[in-house]
Amino acid sequence: MTDPIILAVPKGRILAEALPLLAAAGIVPEPAFSDEDSRALRFATNRADIDLIRVRAFDVATFVAHGAAQLGIVGSDVLAEFAYSELYAPVDLGIGHCRISVAEPADMAAGDDPRGWSHVRVATKYPHITRRHFEARGVQAECVKLNGAMELAPVLGLAPRIVDLVSSGRTLRENGLVEVETIAEVSSRLIVNRAAFKTRAAVVPLVDAFRRAVAGMEQAA
Incomplete structure (x- = not known):
């Protein structure tokens, strides 16, 4: 069985704005994700092939750049500070302004x-x-x-x-x-590990799902 895709999301302010986008892209975290008393850092979702990890914003870029996570949500400030060549940022999520x-x-x-x-x-x-x-x-x-x-x-x-x-x-x-x-x-971006984008078949459809989710949010607004 193929290991699940890991999506890294940031703790804090951006996360609240990201949850509706995740849902629109078809990703709903397990109930423990919303438990403020939980100390867990990795969570299942409604999709068996996708897990979430919740880490500090600066660490999202590091996890994805080094391939420990395949995708992530992070501010463009973090991307500019670290300038990892291994990262591809295909979607401006229009949140976290x-x-x-x-x-x-x-x-x-x-x-x-x-x-x-x-x-x-x-x-x-x-x-x-x-x-x-x-x-x-x-x-x-x-x-x-x-x-x-x-x-x-x-x-x-x-x-x-x-x-x-x-x-x-x-x-x-x-x-x-x-x-x-x-x-x-x-603003916040969807980031992808470049190697995973080429080698993990499930990554490209996920990127497309986020693009559609952003477009839907923009139309609704």
Whole structure:
């Protein structure tokens, strides 16, 4: 018997938006998937040939790139940060909309102009995206790598600016920060391991099912 296709999905905000798309593509997780007390990480679905794993967003790309999962759902921010050559991103799922932005304390921003920067020190979980963005403008970027609580960095003197995902901007406002520059718009993508796309017969129909699901959602909207 062929091993089931593994679809990696991210914990957190994107997952809630992804579930209707999964259902529209014909994939319904077992009830334990919705159990908030469950510590399980791998789940069966209504299809015997498809299992889900639920991991951190950054790890979705790693599992799929290395072939441990054949497909995944992940933000375009993660794809840009890691730039795995083994990944193919055939479908923009039209969910998880946000942006990668530069933010700084409001009092600093009042007299600041990003066009005049020559050197910046930023706290971010996106050091590669950040460096590429600033290098393209001839700005030297010193990146302090953090995995969370980015908004504390300016307050505690770790770095005067941050580069982070922004959705509503509420977290920034509540921590006295304002956006001063947008680096990239972000949405979630269906990603596929390139080798699996060529060798696993069930992968291509799944990609097509997600395409149809996205088209159906767009028409309904």
